[in-house]
Amino acid sequence: MSFNIIPGQHKTKKILQDSIKNQRISHAYLFTGNNGLGKLEMAREFARAILCNKNVVNACGECLSCKKIEHYNHPDFKITEVLKDHKRILIDQIREMQKEISYKPYESDYKIYIINQAAKMTIQAQNSLLKTLEEPPKYAIIILINESKNELIPTIVSRCQEVKLYNQSKYVIQDYLKRNYNLSPKQALLYATIARGKYKKAVNLSSEEDFMNNREMIIKFITNIEKKNNLAIYNFSEKLVELSDTDFPLYELMLSLLRDILVMKRDVKNNIINFDYKELITNTVDKFDIYKIYELTGMVNKYNDYSDKNIKKELLFPSLLFKIRSSNNI
Ligand SMILES: [Zn+2]
Incomplete structure (x- = not known):
């Protein structure tokens, strides 16, 4: 596992990998792009690469840190999202995250927090998060994920570095489906075309x-x-x-x-x-x-x-x- 699990997106991957290589990692990112492109996967692989004990710009997938992220039990990595049976990300969830973030990392140099579908945060939650974005601890990396930046309050957007994911060509998706899902070239092209550049959509359609x-x-x-x-x-x-x-x-x-x-x-x-x-x-x-x-x-x-x-x-x-x-x- 590494950035390779996400088909295409070479430009986006290069930006992220260069930021690790050049030690210019921001405190706050906003990953945008249509649903189905792999924004969450990209954020997770970025976190894994940053926290990996072995490799620099691509997670090795084998070290303890990589394994812990894979199993969602790394103490310095957390994903906040809408809780089951809820419609929004609540202010209490953000407060809990803020409390955790105030403690120094346990096992690495960074603490990485992903907020998935960030626009689901209530306005109160967004305002609360703003305080952390204004003065983040030096070890903190917060990655917001949302389809578009326009759904978030502008003061949050202005504090984040936007990282865009793009719809991929049908041939990139076709190749991905062929390699990973045992589909014939024709079948793979059918799903890739109908899914219009979104590999997760293509995978869903095929099943x-x-x-x-x-x-x-x-x-x-x-x-x-x-x-x-x-x-x-x-x-x-x-x-x-x-x-x-x-x-x-x-x-x-x-x-x-x-x-x-x-x-x-x-x-x-x-x-x-x-x-x-x-x-x-x-x-x-x-x-x-x-x-x-x-x-x-x-x-x-x-x-x-x-x-x-x-x-x-x-x-x-x-x-x-x-x-x-x-x-x-x-
Ligand atoms: Zn590793």
Whole structure:
């Protein structure tokens, strides 16, 4: 185990490793980036590298310190997060952390505290933490983790060094899945593409039976949409609304399907993402002309933006499906 457990993110890893090598470790960090990129894993590996008894910029994974962090029983390392059955990180949790941090490290030169999903801290908790960030003990390293910095109070953000994680290319994720999860290159590329750069999402998708079932339902419906009457479209829309409230990657799947139709239109020998539905997709190729597919792709992208803004999906999905049906040449 080392930074290698997180696929890609070379720039981010280099920044962290250089800071250890050059002994320029900050007292406070804020790790940002989309969920599913491995922010917590990155923070943990950073802590392991700092506290490792053997290696400098990469945890050895074998020394006592590395083992203790792995098993969450290192006295100088702690993760604070939302407690079970709670919705927020409470001020009492921060106070407890502050009390601990006031004691010198037990086994190393540093004490490292991670606060996961930092924006879940109540405002009182954030204000309390601010005091520690203003005057941290010289051995303290506090790592906040959050999707975006905008959800935290600005005075906290200004005290932290931001470390960004980025969405990775599908090939980086594909390679990671192949190496670690025993998937074929085609399977790995499917999950990597649908997960759009987030390896943890890709790993989850590869183990969810629901994902495969719902995907089958959607691909079969859309590739046969010319046979569906209005009632069928409304019923199907309802299912999509339900799915869109889960973490099912609906838009990503639709985009991959449109992309596959486009790719097959150019050359049927091309590799497609949804390789296990090649026959259905091949049969669809003549039903749409290229410009219609571009138009539909734009529409799906636009709807993806809309759905972030809480515009009623009950209205969006039927209109998208009717548009797909009317784009059909048959
Ligand atoms: Zn070690």
